[in-house]
Amino acid sequence: MSTGQIEGMKKLVLIGLLPLMLAACGIGGTPRNYDVSGTISGTQPSGTLKMAVVGVNLGGVVNTATGQIAINSPDGKKFSVDYPPSPADGLYQVIAYIDANGNGKYDLGETRTANNNKYLAYARSSGGLASLVGLKAGWNYVVGTAVTQPSRITDYDLSW
Numbered sequence: 429m430s431t432g433q434i435e436g437m438k439k440l441v442l443i444g445l446l447p448l449m450l451a452a453c454g455i456g457g458t459p460r461n462y463d464v465s466g467t468i469s470g471t472q473p474s475g476t477l478k479m480a481v482v483g484v485n486l487g488g489v490v491n492t493a494t495g496q497i498a499i500n501s502p503d504g505k506k507f508s509v510d511y512p513p514s515p516a517d518g519l520y521q522v523i524a525y526i527d528a529n530g531n532g533k534y535d536l537g538e539t540r541t542a543n544n545n546k547y548l549a550y551a552r553s554s555g556g557l558a559s560l561v562g563l564k565a566g567w568n569y570v571v572g573t574a575v576t577q578p579s580r581i582t583d584y585d586l587s588w
Contacts, residue, residue, distance in 0.1 A: 465508035470588030475526035541586035
């Protein structure tokens, strides 16, 4: 085998392994399971774009005291995130926001996307209050009044 062929093979191996290595390391908030994905429509405001999974109350107001997962968005139009690793029972939203103060988390008042009446709901069990609103144990997808439990959510679209 010639030196040129060996160098070419090295490049192919590196090109093939690099995305896997980056995903395994979680660099840039790379999702592992791609639990929730969608698109972001509209004109993105200027500033540093971030994604987050945030807790919300029944009125749809973000609870900033709830632990957030911040994700760097690779491009401004398509996104994918994983579910939080240790969620509490409750409602959540996936949002894109402009991190105006650079602290890596969504703060009330920062420009953010609308969730288009889509929520994630987590329930540890399917009894009690959860069953009254149609939630099953685990992650649930709530669109309007419809509750489903898909293995992956691919239409969690956001808009500016």
